[in-house]
Amino acid sequence: MVEAALARKGTAVLRLNTEDFHSYAFNWGSDSPGLHIDRGIDSIDISQAVGCYFRKPLSPPFHPGLVAPESRSFSALEADAFLGSLYALRGVRWISHPALIETAGSKVGQLATARSLGLSVPRTLVTNDPTKAKDFVRALDADILIKPLRTASIELDLEQVDFFARRLSVSEAMHTSDVIRFAPTLIQEFIPKHSEIRVTIIGGDLFAVEITPLSVDIPVDWTSLKSTFFSYKPFELPEGITSRLHEFLGHYGLSFGAFDFVKTEGGQLIFLENNPNGAWYWLEREIGIPMADSMAQLLLGSGNPIQESRAC
Numbered sequence: 001m002v003e004a005a006l007a008r009k010g011t012a013v014l015r016l017n018t019e020d021f022h023s024y025a026f027n028w029g030s031d032s033p034g035l036h037i038d039r040g041i042d043s044i045d046i047s048q049a050v051g052c053y054f055r056k057p058l059s060p061p062f063h064p065g066l067v068a069p070e071s072r073s074f075s076a077l078e079a080d081a082f083l084g085s086l087y088a089l090r091g092v093r094w095i096s097h098p099a100l101i102e103t104a105g106s107k108v109g110q111l112a113t114a115r116s117l118g119l120s121v122p123r124t125l126v127t128n129d130p131t132k133a134k135d136f137v138r139a140l141d142a143d144i145l146i147k148p149l150r151t152a153s154i155e156l157d158l159e160q161v162d163f164f165a166r167r168l169s170v171s172e173a174m175h176t177s178d179v180i181r182f183a184p185t186l187i188q189e190f191i192p193k194h195s196e197i198r199v200t201i202i203g204g205d206l207f208a209v210e211i212t213p214l215s216v217d218i219p220v221d222w223t224s225l226k227s228t229f230f231s232y233k234p235f236e237l238p239e240g241i242t243s244r245l246h247e248f249l250g251h252y253g254l255s256f257g258a259f260d261f262v263k264t265e266g267g268q269l270i271f272l273e274n275n276p277n278g279a280w281y282w283l284e285r286e287i288g289i290p291m292a293d294s295m296a297q298l299l300l301g302s303g304n305p306i307q308e309s310r311a312c
Contacts, residue, residue, distance in 0.1 A: 021060035051299035
Protein backbone atom coordinates (compact mmCIF):
# COMPACT_ATOMS: atom_id res chain seq x y z
CA MET A 1 0.00 0.00 0.00
CA VAL A 2 2.95 2.32 0.58
CA GLU A 3 4.23 1.47 -2.90
CA ALA A 4 0.83 2.40 -4.33
CA ALA A 5 0.82 5.68 -2.41
CA LEU A 6 4.30 6.51 -3.70
CA ALA A 7 3.27 5.63 -7.25
CA ARG A 8 0.40 8.13 -6.97
CA LYS A 9 3.02 10.75 -6.14
CA GLY A 10 5.08 9.84 -9.21
CA THR A 11 7.86 8.21 -7.21
CA ALA A 12 10.06 5.36 -8.44
CA VAL A 13 10.31 2.49 -5.96
CA LEU A 14 12.57 -0.53 -5.58
CA ARG A 15 11.30 -3.18 -3.21
CA LEU A 16 13.94 -5.55 -1.84
CA ASN A 17 12.41 -8.77 -0.51
CA THR A 18 15.18 -10.32 1.56
CA GLU A 19 13.74 -13.82 1.19
CA ASP A 20 14.49 -13.40 -2.55
CA PHE A 21 17.99 -12.01 -1.89
CA HIS A 22 19.73 -14.02 -4.61
CA SER A 23 17.46 -12.73 -7.36
CA TYR A 24 19.02 -9.27 -6.99
CA ALA A 25 22.43 -8.08 -8.17
CA PHE A 26 24.40 -5.99 -5.64
CA ASN A 27 27.44 -3.90 -6.47
CA TRP A 28 29.54 -1.66 -4.24
CA GLY A 29 33.02 -0.35 -5.00
CA SER A 30 35.41 1.92 -3.14
CA ASP A 31 35.53 4.30 -6.11
CA SER A 32 31.78 4.33 -6.81
CA PRO A 33 29.39 6.79 -5.17
CA GLY A 34 27.09 4.19 -3.64
CA LEU A 35 25.67 0.72 -3.59
CA HIS A 36 23.74 -0.37 -6.68
CA ILE A 37 20.84 -2.82 -6.48
CA ASP A 38 19.46 -4.30 -9.69
CA ARG A 39 16.55 -6.60 -10.41
CA GLY A 40 15.55 -6.80 -14.04
CA ILE A 41 14.36 -3.39 -15.17
CA ASP A 42 14.42 -2.06 -11.60
CA SER A 43 17.69 -0.47 -10.54
CA ILE A 44 18.72 1.98 -7.86
CA ASP A 45 21.79 3.59 -6.39
CA ILE A 46 20.85 3.53 -2.73
CA SER A 47 22.79 6.73 -2.03
CA GLN A 48 20.26 8.50 -4.27
CA ALA A 49 17.22 7.14 -2.41
CA VAL A 50 15.17 9.75 -0.59
CA GLY A 51 14.01 7.25 2.02
CA CYS A 52 14.18 3.54 2.86
CA TYR A 53 11.38 1.76 4.75
CA PHE A 54 12.74 -1.05 6.92
CA ARG A 55 9.78 -3.39 7.38
CA LYS A 56 10.67 -6.57 9.32
CA PRO A 57 12.78 -8.35 6.69
CA LEU A 58 13.40 -12.08 6.87
CA SER A 59 16.95 -13.40 7.04
CA PRO A 60 18.13 -14.17 3.49
CA PRO A 61 18.29 -17.85 2.53
CA PHE A 62 21.14 -19.76 0.92
CA HIS A 63 21.56 -19.64 -2.84
CA PRO A 64 19.19 -22.14 -4.49
CA GLY A 65 22.04 -23.53 -6.62
CA LEU A 66 23.88 -24.92 -3.58
CA VAL A 67 23.56 -28.46 -2.22
CA ALA A 68 26.25 -29.02 0.42
CA PRO A 69 25.09 -27.95 3.93
CA GLU A 70 28.30 -26.05 4.67
CA SER A 71 28.02 -24.13 1.38
CA ARG A 72 24.40 -23.28 2.05
CA SER A 73 25.25 -22.05 5.52
CA PHE A 74 28.11 -19.88 4.24
CA SER A 75 25.94 -18.43 1.47
CA ALA A 76 23.13 -17.47 3.86
CA LEU A 77 25.48 -16.00 6.46
CA GLU A 78 27.33 -13.90 3.89
CA ALA A 79 24.06 -12.62 2.44
CA ASP A 80 22.98 -11.60 5.94
CA ALA A 81 26.32 -9.89 6.52
CA PHE A 82 25.88 -7.95 3.29
CA LEU A 83 22.51 -6.66 4.47
CA GLY A 84 24.28 -5.47 7.61
CA SER A 85 26.66 -3.57 5.36
CA LEU A 86 23.70 -2.04 3.55
CA TYR A 87 22.26 -0.77 6.85
CA ALA A 88 25.66 0.63 7.84
CA LEU A 89 26.07 2.88 4.79
CA ARG A 90 26.26 6.58 5.61
CA GLY A 91 23.87 9.11 4.15
CA VAL A 92 20.92 6.72 3.82
CA ARG A 93 17.68 7.84 5.47
CA TRP A 94 15.84 4.95 7.13
CA ILE A 95 12.32 4.74 8.49
CA SER A 96 13.62 3.64 10.87
CA HIS A 97 17.25 2.58 11.08
CA PRO A 98 17.59 -1.09 12.10
CA ALA A 99 20.01 -0.27 14.93
CA LEU A 100 17.58 2.26 16.40
CA ILE A 101 14.72 -0.21 16.11
CA GLU A 102 16.81 -2.81 17.93
CA THR A 103 17.51 -0.45 20.83
CA ALA A 104 13.95 0.89 20.98
CA GLY A 105 12.49 -2.63 21.11
CA SER A 106 13.56 -3.26 24.71
CA LYS A 107 10.46 -3.60 26.91
CA VAL A 108 12.43 -2.68 30.01
CA GLY A 109 13.86 0.43 28.37
CA GLN A 110 10.44 1.44 27.06
CA LEU A 111 8.76 1.21 30.47
CA ALA A 112 11.59 3.18 32.08
CA THR A 113 11.43 5.86 29.38
CA ALA A 114 7.63 6.11 29.52
CA ARG A 115 7.68 6.44 33.29
CA SER A 116 10.38 9.13 33.15
CA LEU A 117 8.17 11.12 30.75
CA GLY A 118 5.20 11.01 33.11
CA LEU A 119 3.15 8.31 31.40
CA SER A 120 1.28 5.85 33.62
CA VAL A 121 2.74 2.34 33.43
CA PRO A 122 1.71 -0.91 35.12
CA ARG A 123 3.65 -2.00 38.19
CA THR A 124 6.26 -4.31 36.72
CA LEU A 125 9.11 -6.58 37.78
CA VAL A 126 11.61 -8.28 35.47
CA THR A 127 13.52 -11.00 37.29
CA ASN A 128 14.95 -14.50 37.24
CA ASP A 129 14.85 -14.71 41.03
CA PRO A 130 11.85 -16.80 42.23
CA THR A 131 12.00 -15.23 45.70
CA LYS A 132 11.74 -11.69 44.30
CA ALA A 133 8.92 -12.82 42.01
CA LYS A 134 6.94 -14.26 44.95
CA ASP A 135 7.49 -11.10 46.99
CA PHE A 136 6.22 -8.96 44.10
CA VAL A 137 3.11 -11.08 43.54
CA ARG A 138 2.40 -11.21 47.26
CA ALA A 139 2.62 -7.41 47.52
CA LEU A 140 0.27 -6.92 44.55
CA ASP A 141 -2.20 -9.47 45.93
CA ALA A 142 -3.99 -9.50 42.56
CA ASP A 143 -3.84 -11.25 39.20
CA ILE A 144 -0.70 -10.72 37.16
CA LEU A 145 0.42 -10.95 33.55
CA ILE A 146 3.57 -12.69 32.43
CA LYS A 147 5.12 -11.70 29.10
CA PRO A 148 8.20 -12.67 27.12
CA LEU A 149 10.82 -9.95 26.93
CA ARG A 150 11.31 -10.53 23.22
CA THR A 151 10.75 -14.06 21.96
CA ALA A 152 7.46 -14.24 20.06
CA SER A 153 7.74 -17.88 18.99
CA ILE A 154 9.99 -20.93 18.92
CA GLU A 155 10.06 -24.07 16.81
CA LEU A 156 9.18 -27.26 18.68
CA ASP A 157 9.09 -30.59 16.84
CA LEU A 158 8.83 -28.71 13.51
CA GLU A 159 5.81 -26.78 14.80
CA GLN A 160 5.77 -23.06 15.58
CA VAL A 161 4.80 -22.27 19.16
CA ASP A 162 3.71 -18.66 19.72
CA PHE A 163 4.05 -16.82 23.03
CA PHE A 164 1.37 -14.39 24.19
CA ALA A 165 0.80 -12.50 27.43
CA ARG A 166 -0.75 -14.82 29.99
CA ARG A 167 -2.88 -13.99 33.01
CA LEU A 168 -2.22 -15.82 36.30
CA SER A 169 -3.96 -15.73 39.65
CA VAL A 170 -1.91 -15.19 42.80
CA SER A 171 -2.03 -18.91 43.61
CA GLU A 172 -1.01 -19.89 40.06
CA ALA A 173 1.85 -17.42 40.11
CA MET A 174 3.12 -18.63 43.47
CA HIS A 175 2.87 -22.26 42.39
CA THR A 176 4.83 -21.78 39.14
CA SER A 177 7.32 -19.10 40.23
CA ASP A 178 10.27 -21.49 40.56
CA VAL A 179 10.56 -21.84 36.76
CA ILE A 180 11.50 -18.16 36.56
CA ARG A 181 15.08 -19.17 37.35
CA PHE A 182 15.41 -20.57 33.82
CA ALA A 183 14.91 -17.21 32.05
CA PRO A 184 14.31 -13.57 33.03
CA THR A 185 10.55 -12.98 33.05
CA LEU A 186 8.43 -9.83 32.83
CA ILE A 187 5.76 -9.86 35.57
CA GLN A 188 3.15 -7.13 35.50
CA GLU A 189 0.03 -6.24 37.39
CA PHE A 190 -3.13 -7.18 35.51
CA ILE A 191 -5.16 -4.08 34.65
CA PRO A 192 -8.80 -4.69 33.65
CA LYS A 193 -9.44 -2.82 30.43
CA HIS A 194 -12.44 -1.31 28.73
CA SER A 195 -10.56 -1.05 25.43
CA GLU A 196 -7.11 -0.60 23.96
CA ILE A 197 -5.79 2.53 22.29
CA ARG A 198 -3.34 2.12 19.42
CA VAL A 199 -1.46 5.33 18.68
CA THR A 200 0.56 5.31 15.46
CA ILE A 201 2.93 8.19 14.84
CA ILE A 202 4.26 8.57 11.29
CA GLY A 203 6.53 11.59 11.16
CA GLY A 204 4.43 14.56 12.23
CA ASP A 205 1.12 12.72 11.82
CA LEU A 206 -0.57 10.98 14.74
CA PHE A 207 -3.39 8.44 14.38
CA ALA A 208 -5.13 7.26 17.56
CA VAL A 209 -7.69 4.45 17.34
CA GLU A 210 -9.82 2.92 20.08
CA ILE A 211 -10.12 -0.86 19.73
CA THR A 212 -13.01 -2.42 21.63
CA PRO A 213 -13.80 -6.15 21.84
CA LEU A 214 -17.22 -7.27 20.57
CA SER A 215 -17.41 -10.06 23.15
CA VAL A 216 -16.49 -10.53 26.79
CA ASP A 217 -14.86 -13.87 25.93
CA ILE A 218 -11.69 -12.28 24.61
CA PRO A 219 -8.24 -13.52 25.70
CA VAL A 220 -5.85 -11.22 27.52
CA ASP A 221 -3.57 -10.90 24.49
CA TRP A 222 -5.78 -9.71 21.62
CA THR A 223 -3.03 -10.07 19.01
CA SER A 224 -3.93 -13.73 18.70
CA LEU A 225 -7.34 -12.84 17.18
CA LYS A 226 -8.59 -11.56 13.83
CA SER A 227 -9.62 -7.92 13.45
CA THR A 228 -13.28 -8.93 13.06
CA PHE A 229 -13.48 -9.59 16.82
CA PHE A 230 -13.29 -5.84 17.51
CA SER A 231 -14.82 -2.48 16.69
CA TYR A 232 -12.67 0.49 15.72
CA LYS A 233 -13.12 4.25 15.97
CA PRO A 234 -10.88 7.33 16.01
CA PHE A 235 -9.82 8.44 19.48
CA GLU A 236 -9.03 11.93 20.73
CA LEU A 237 -5.74 11.64 22.58
CA PRO A 238 -5.13 14.09 25.44
CA GLU A 239 -2.64 16.77 24.44
CA GLY A 240 -0.34 15.97 27.35
CA ILE A 241 0.07 12.39 26.15
CA THR A 242 0.59 13.48 22.55
CA SER A 243 3.60 15.62 23.43
CA ARG A 244 5.06 12.87 25.62
CA LEU A 245 4.84 10.32 22.81
CA HIS A 246 6.74 12.64 20.47
CA GLU A 247 9.34 13.03 23.24
CA PHE A 248 9.45 9.25 23.56
CA LEU A 249 10.26 8.81 19.86
CA GLY A 250 12.79 11.63 20.03
CA HIS A 251 14.57 9.85 22.87
CA TYR A 252 15.16 6.88 20.54
CA GLY A 253 15.77 8.92 17.39
CA LEU A 254 12.67 7.48 15.69
CA SER A 255 10.14 9.06 13.36
CA PHE A 256 7.70 6.13 13.58
CA GLY A 257 6.09 4.28 16.47
CA ALA A 258 3.05 2.12 17.19
CA PHE A 259 2.05 2.59 20.84
CA ASP A 260 -0.33 0.40 22.83
CA PHE A 261 -2.32 1.70 25.80
CA VAL A 262 -4.96 0.15 28.03
CA LYS A 263 -8.01 2.34 28.60
CA THR A 264 -9.58 1.50 31.95
CA GLU A 265 -13.29 1.68 32.75
CA GLY A 266 -12.54 5.03 34.40
CA GLY A 267 -10.94 6.38 31.22
CA GLN A 268 -7.31 6.32 32.40
CA LEU A 269 -4.68 5.50 29.77
CA ILE A 270 -1.94 3.08 30.84
CA PHE A 271 1.14 2.71 28.63
CA LEU A 272 1.97 -0.88 27.65
CA GLU A 273 4.62 -0.69 24.93
CA ASN A 274 5.78 0.82 21.67
CA ASN A 275 6.44 -1.31 18.62
CA PRO A 276 9.10 0.65 16.70
CA ASN A 277 8.33 -1.36 13.56
CA GLY A 278 4.66 -2.15 14.09
CA ALA A 279 1.82 -3.00 11.74
CA TRP A 280 -0.65 -0.25 10.95
CA TYR A 281 -2.39 -0.80 7.61
CA TRP A 282 -5.24 -2.82 9.12
CA LEU A 283 -6.36 0.34 10.91
CA GLU A 284 -6.50 2.28 7.64
CA ARG A 285 -8.55 -0.56 6.18
CA GLU A 286 -10.95 -0.57 9.15
CA ILE A 287 -11.72 3.15 9.44
CA GLY A 288 -10.19 4.83 6.38
CA ILE A 289 -7.48 6.98 7.95
CA PRO A 290 -4.76 7.94 5.39
CA MET A 291 -1.80 6.14 6.93
CA ALA A 292 -0.20 4.83 3.72
CA ASP A 293 -0.15 8.35 2.29
CA SER A 294 1.42 9.59 5.51
CA MET A 295 4.15 6.94 5.32
CA ALA A 296 4.78 7.77 1.66
CA GLN A 297 5.17 11.45 2.54
CA LEU A 298 7.55 10.60 5.37
CA LEU A 299 9.67 8.51 2.99
CA LEU A 300 9.81 11.37 0.51
CA GLY A 301 10.90 13.81 3.18
CA SER A 302 10.48 17.56 3.12
CA GLY A 303 11.77 19.66 0.27
CA ASN A 304 12.29 16.77 -2.17
CA PRO A 305 10.69 17.35 -5.58
CA ILE A 306 8.32 14.48 -6.30
CA GLN A 307 9.36 14.12 -9.92
CA GLU A 308 13.02 13.64 -8.93
CA SER A 309 12.50 11.42 -5.91
CA ARG A 310 13.13 7.74 -5.45
CA ALA A 311 12.41 5.40 -2.57
CA CYS A 312 13.39 1.86 -1.67
